[in-house]
Amino acid sequence: MTNTQILLAQRPTGLPDASTWNIVETEVPELQDGQLLIRSIYISLDPAMRGWLRDVRSYLPPVQIGEVMRAGAVGQVVASKHPDFAEGDYVNGWTGVQQYAISDGSMLYKVQKGLAPMPTYLSTLGMPGFTAFFGLLRVGKPVEGDTVLVSGAAGAVGSVVGQIAKLKGCRVVGIAGGPEKCKYIKETLGFDEAIDYKNENIVEAIKRTCPKGINVYFDNVGGEILEAALGRLAFGARVAICGAISQYNSTEIKGPANYLSLLVNRASMEGFVVIDYTKEYGTAAREMGTWMAEGKLKTKEFIVDGIENFPTALLRLFNGDKLGKLILKVGEEEL
């Protein structure tokens, strides 16, 4: 049984390209006791991946040269010598960018096929959704009537942040790139305002859409947009640092020169990582699943087919050429 795998060939400077990756075919080894074999179906492509390629101390160790690229995925168990998983089970876990993965069951959990479309387990009912849920509610701490600004607003995390903030009674302003995404977050997702950062002056647009200042800023992008948001904080504002996609491919990261706005406005800026909330994923999934069933929370996935397309598909995260959660399909849901 051959397994197509995407290995890290060398660390990129700037955007990853073909030379970053090695696409190899290997044989799937024999299962040991306590292991199971997973056939990947959908692989999650995330901005955080760029960070894992850097050889620096972070919340997860960097992917090493020659290793399978780290990724979350949903798949199906095709063989098991593990007491908790049986052949045919659908599972979600860190199985990497490959067609088959051997797991010892750690950080792996079963998903119920049919309850929601399977790609949803990588988007709104998965890591990005949980990131939005815990980042907004625990770090952003929105209160009814607050103005909540979110960047990357049409993306997997930002779109959920904005919708949850609406459900909590906030005024929601989203920042996205291009008229299609702006139309989507306003008309389909119900955001109050949309800012097209590719076609508007961001400072002016934030001033116009947040006349009373920003109470919660949920930052997915960093750079100039973070700086513009800091310049418009309300008294006691909370800035939740989720990511900085505009900076991930830069060799020199731009810090917010106006961070003293935190002092002037008695505001706080706090970073978080979703894996700290692992024990509460179930709670978040139930709550968000209910909202989805009631039609109050919408989800969108952008699916690219074929494992060999991983290197080019990944770039859509950084050039913005996708709408919703970016997913790589590498196998059929049912064989």
Added chain:
Amino acid sequence: MTNTQILLAQRPTGLPDASTWNIVETEVPELQDGQLLIRSIYISLDPAMRGWLRDVRSYLPPVQIGEVMRAGAVGQVVASKHPDFAEGDYVNGWTGVQQYAISDGSMLYKVQKGLAPMPTYLSTLGMPGFTAFFGLLRVGKPVEGDTVLVSGAAGAVGSVVGQIAKLKGCRVVGIAGGPEKCKYIKETLGFDEAIDYKNENIVEAIKRTCPKGINVYFDNVGGEILEAALGRLAFGARVAICGAISQYNSTEIKGPANYLSLLVNRASMEGFVVIDYTKEYGTAAREMGTWMAEGKLKTKEFIVDGIENFPTALLRLFNGDKLGKLILKVGEEEL
């Protein structure tokens, strides 16, 4: 009765100099009902003054061209048509850089002469002391055993931050400029470690003195030192943003390029301004007064004589040529 006043002549770019100020002599006007006349004795020179010269929205309005420079001071009431203040009372308030000030009693409070040396009411028992007290305890939230790092550690605020952190059972590392200040904070104030940023590599020195990372960083300086501290945060660290004296005279402020350390370490960075705690100054003064009486909290003032020396004395804040709280003496304690 003539009054020497320091007025803002023009806004400085970079360091203030002689051209920034107008030294004028005016006549003290007649008192109206509800007013009192204060003879200034000690005037507080503070890093925040540089910020008040900038024509930008901040926590206080900028000083206007032609206005008396804003300053806190202690003085004595020499005439009163105000029911709450009598001739001879000693008071602390925003009386500006001038020999005589007319007040309507707002934001003015009496101080008891003799309880502590009068300059102390502008340092440890005044605004800088309260800044240290509330900033450390409410924003930094130190816990016994924490490593607390403070910059500007020999200054009016930093020296109190470090001493209170020691009283709360923390390991305290101070950053100061030059061997004299480092010796002072270690030997006189009892800090565990001192870093001489003028003679040491700051990144290496923080690594050496904070082997387990920084739990609380109290920042008075910004710039490279803030960046170095962010690079060494412990999990869940709190960064209290009190000021950024290294940046106040810059035309372009340097933001912390490694602010994503907040994400990696699930840390927060929060700004504060002491005037929000006005109602609790009494509590802080009583607690710190007790510590001082018990010899657990030491205070140091650096006093420059003569109102005409204001322009040059102010520069000592930025070149570091002083030890302890910088104060301008403009009158005798008793006439």
